[in-house]
Amino acid sequence: MSKKQSDYIITRNQNSYEVVIGLEVHAQVLSDSKLFSSSPTKFGAEPNTQVSLVDAAFPGMLPVINEFCIKQAVKTGVGLNAKINKRSIFDRKNYFYADLPQGYQISQYKDPIVGEGSVVLDLVAGEKTIGIERLHLEQDAGKSIHDIDPQNTLVDLNRSGVALMEIVSKPDLRSPDEVNAYIKKLRSIMRYLGTCDGNMQEGSLRADVNVSVRKKGEKKFGTRCEIKNVNSIKFMQMAIEYEANRQVDVIEEGGSIDQETRLFDTKKNETRSMRSKEDAHDYRYFPDPDLLPLEISDDFINNIKKSIPELPDEKKKRFIEKFNLSAYEANILISDIETSKYFEEVIKSSDVKLSTNWITGELFALLNDKNLEISKSPISAKNLSKLINLIKDGTISGKIAKSVFEIMATGDKNPIDIVKEKGLKQQSDPKELEKLIDKVINGNPDKVKEYKSGKEKLFGFFVGQAMKASGGKANPQLINDILKNKLK
Ligand code: ADP
Ligand code: MG
Numbered sequence: 001m002s003k004k005q006s007d008y009i010i011t012r013n014q015n016s017y018e019v020v021i022g023l024e025v026h027a028q029v030l031s032d033s034k035l036f037s038s039s040p041t042k043f044g045a046e047p048n049t050q051v052s053l054v055d056a057a058f059p060g061m062l063p064v065i066n067e068f069c070i071k072q073a074v075k076t077g078v079g080l081n082a083k084i085n086k087r088s089i090f091d092r093k094n095y096f097y098a099d100l101p102q103g104y105q106i107s108q109y110k111d112p113i114v115g116e117g118s119v120v121l122d123l124v125a126g127e128k129t130i131g132i133e134r135l136h137l138e139q140d141a142g143k144s145i146h147d148i149d150p151q152n153t154l155v156d157l158n159r160s161g162v163a164l165m166e167i168v169s170k171p172d173l174r175s176p177d178e179v180n181a182y183i184k185k186l187r188s189i190m191r192y193l194g195t196c197d198g199n200m201q202e203g204s205l206r207a208d209v210n211v212s213v214r215k216k217g218e219k220k221f222g223t224r225c226e227i228k229n230v231n232s233i234k235f236m237q238m239a240i241e242y243e244a245n246r247q248v249d250v251i252e253e254g255g256s257i258d259q260e261t262r263l264f265d266t267k268k269n270e271t272r273s274m275r276s277k278e279d280a281h282d283y284r285y286f287p288d289p290d291l292l293p294l295e296i297s298d299d300f301i302n303n304i305k306k307s308i309p310e311l312p313d314e315k316k317k318r319f320i321e322k323f324n325l326s327a328y329e330a331n332i333l334i335s336d337i338e339t340s341k342y343f344e345e346v347i348k349s350s351d352v353k354l355s356t357n358w359i360t361g362e363l364f365a366l367l368n369d370k371n372l373e374i375s376k377s378p379i380s381a382k383n384l385s386k387l388i389n390l391i392k393d394g395t396i397s398g399k400i401a402k403s404v405f406e407i408m409a410t411g412d413k414n415p416i417d418i419v420k421e422k423g424l425k426q427q428s429d430p431k432e433l434e435k436l437i438d439k440v441i442n443g444n445p446d447k448v449k450e451y452k453s454g455k456e457k458l459f460g461f462f463v464g465q466a467m468k469a470s471g472g473k474a475n476p477q478l479i480n481d482i483l484k485n486k487l488k
Helices: 067-079 176-194 235-250 296-307 312-323 325-333 337-347 352-370 381-392 398-408 415-422 429-444 445-454 456-469 476-487
Strands: 017-028 091-092 104-106 115-121 126-139 141-145 154-156 163-169 205-215 225-230 262-264 269-276
Touching: 017 176, 067 126, 067 176, 067 296, 104 126, 115 176, 126 205, 176 205, 176 235, 176 296, 176 312, 176 337, 176 415, 205 235, 225 235, 225 269, 235 262, 235 269, 312 325, 312 337, 325 337, 325 352, 337 352, 337 381, 352 381, 352 398, 381 398, 381 415, 398 415, 429 456, 429 476, 445 456, 456 476
Parallel strands: 225 262
Antiparallel strands: 017 163, 017 205, 091 104, 115 126, 126 163, 141 154, 205 225, 262 269
């Protein structure tokens, strides 16, 4: 959840129009092998090195369903609070393309494995539930490469046959901000479940974005355009903004929207027509005769349900109730499963409030700065916990802790050792501090006079001088107390 509203807005006639968005998210199933073959699915392998005869569609090859991928889809369905269909059917979706050697994609059409469900978004304005229409399994196609050879298009079939879950939302989204929250929530749920790594740079999560506009208060939806295959949240938001404004302009000029498939040009920041929208009948769907209807038992489903870990919404609730966090803090800490694990590890032996502040403050800033995921954090949860305990028990001040933290960031050193080696232990002996303060007071008789005659602001000056004299190591609370006493 971001606290600030995004910059993406419908600029044209924003008071009289509303944008309506529905997403078809393609999420790559986290699986070592493909949906119907045993080829590996590693990202970044040499082109055409992960291709079996099935994936290359040699004549006579038969698909064999990968049970693990079925489990992953059901698991995701459970995470989306969705109906699991015990009987589903694999269909052939026929179309011709160079990177589709079969001449059809095996997908699910009328009988998907997962039916209706829902996802809850945490928006600035509160919670909003987005309907899920369905989740079906399908094969990915290969990849056409146009920019290596000037004359020819090259084809890499490594992706051919990789299992995808297509998650279709209802047209419930109303702004680029909501789309941002929706994708993040979906990704978070799948990462908790371990069913999709959600890595958008590697294409594990992409979406077709359906956009229409309508006059506010209008009941009927407008005609939608579908923007194909957008692979980052930022591009989705930019594409929606452009497309909504374009549609409003067309309507305001007296025209009407043609239902079509469009492409988002990320360099020009505009959508362009690719083709008029294909209808289902254009694909000549029919059940794949090589695959029997898929039937799963109650036991199969129940075993999966038992294996579901605590999901983001439950975790958020628990964090708020058990640890007394604000909804805002809880959201930050649960959004990513690795962050929540780190947090729970730290608070095993440390103060919750301090831990929350240090993780969402210093640690996030450090990770951001180094562009690192929390799983690669240069400071382990154990060591951060030790640092927090040093602050809590008064061994070091918060200020000193920041410099210890900086040293820790260079190589996960134990903060206890750092404090010892550098002699950073807080000075908490009242006698020592008193000596120090006497020196400050005796050295500044003019300031003392001014203070006593009412210039109370000068108190900060004395604290500063005393802290400085101690090399920043004095216990600030004690300094305050002693000073107050002496200057009375
Ligand atoms: P298709 O395969 O033809 O694209 P799907 O049912 O797979 O059809 O997906 C349709 C998507 O378009 C869904 O996400 C749905 O919410 C969305 N959608 C449907 N009607 C509209 C509309 N008028 N405006 C925006 N999105 C819409
Ligand atoms: Mg579509």
